[in-house]
């Protein structure tokens with residue numbers, strides 16, 4: 001028990017999120033450099049799909065390969081074991097990102113100082129807000145002329161609906177960028193554009209009193225004066241930083257820096273390990289699970305198909321939530337009601353996949369799977385509950401799946417089911433399963449599906465557009481009323497992968513009207529409507 005507590009307190013599991021191009025990959029790489037997980041810059045390849053490369057299947061394969069390798073990056077820093085869970089930046093893979101966020105305890109959000117808060121950032125923040133995930137903001141690219149820092153802070157508060165508290169403050173931007181003043185320990189870090197190495201220590205200047213002339217010497221009189229005014233203003237406008245509202249997801253500390261120049265990253269990391277939460281409790285449909293509980297439990301938040309189509313096995317990513325996971329021990333697969341054990345569980349330490357014997361809350365374990373897992377599956381030592389917070393969101397594009405090779409219909413069925421288990425697509429069925437509707441967040445996924453069905457299952461298909469805009473999951477207190485509704489609206493009713501009924505709305509107007517006309521039916525925006533217990537994550 002004592003060892004478990006020590007292990008839990010050591011762990012910090014988080015995700016870096018941003019709108020594509022804000023600098024997530026660059027920041028990840030610098031953090032890994034600090035952790036000694038990689039030796040030189042450039043080791044973490046951007047896992048984004050190149051702009052305009054939607055038809056480049058090699059690119060898709062490459063992306064899949066890289067994203068397996070960099071899905072989880074673990075390293076040690078100052079006695080803490082840090083797990084970075086990678087999130088795809090591309091909008092078409094947003095659902096994958098949302099699911100990964102169920103497995104983190106906090107996030108670092110990167111914002112490009114030139115572009116400010118972008119649309120994908122807003123969406124990601126909504127997901128964080130749903131779970132009160134603590135957020136640290138890193139305003140990046142200070143070496144470019146960006147928006148005024150005060151305006152940026154206002155924009156973050158307005159668009160992301162979270163209070164902010166700057167913990168560092170920039171002295172100019174772009175070509176005149178001189179460094180950041182650390183508000184939490186009154187020291188100044190001077191910027192050198194060439195500071196790409198890890199030798200930043202020597203550039204630090206401790207300033208006990210801002211009126212000291214060493215400040216003027218360091219940055220020049222004008223900028224020194226400006227900094228004095230800025231600091232005075234900040235300290236009078238903002239309350240001193242408090243970790244409680246941060247941990248509750250209501251206050252985001254803000255850092256300024258330049259990831260590519262490795263500037264401001266160490267401050268971020270050092271503060272992160274001090275304030276970011278260790279593994280937190282998690283809600284299930286039965287009760288809240290505490291990480292300190294002696295018995296093991298965990299859930300699958302991501303599944304990756306093997307890149308070699310000859311091998312059908314997949315890697316399921318399991319987040320350990322409580323107790324201790326042990327190799328070769330039997331665990332209960334709650335949905336399948338069967339016992340499973342794992343002889344080759346892997347860790348993701350320093351990007352090398354190693355077989356591990358045990359794992360603790362906060363860790364992510366890779367499990368080789370021959371088709372037992374779906375996203376959201378729970379493993380326990382026997383107690384029956386399912387982890388919550390891994391909902392399906394409504395797809396944005398719906399298409400009818402048409403088999404173009406009748407000899408291969410079995411392969412097509414199997415393939416599309418597996419892609420749905422992996423979370424690549426959402427599959428809805430109509431007319432007792434004879435009509436299959438595929439829903440995705442982006443067009444790119446349809447190309448991925450077609451390609452993978454062809455290459456991995458030798459099945460061919462085409463897609464016909466359908467005029468739906470949203471899927472809503474349905475419930476009603478009176479099952480008869482729900483059955484009547486489904487009968488009446490049968491053209492717009494389908495079932496999801498778990499046989500739950502969904503309403504496929506053609507426009508927001510029809511959805512509103514139907515809602516009004518059928519007040520006894522509840523239309524849910526996500527598949528997770530059975531939530532009973534609420535956790536603090």
Ligand code: G4P
Pocket residue numbers: 018019020021022023024025026027046048089140141142143144257258259260261
């Ligand atoms: P992402 O994962 O969030 O999509 O962003 P990524 O790190 O790939 O960075 C996007 C672009 O922004 C990259 O340039 C990267 O070099 C640049 N960048 C990252 N941090 C900074 C910074 O602090 N200052 C400046 N000026 N640029 C930064 P690119 O030209 O798209 O790619 P590359 O050819 O440099 O790899």
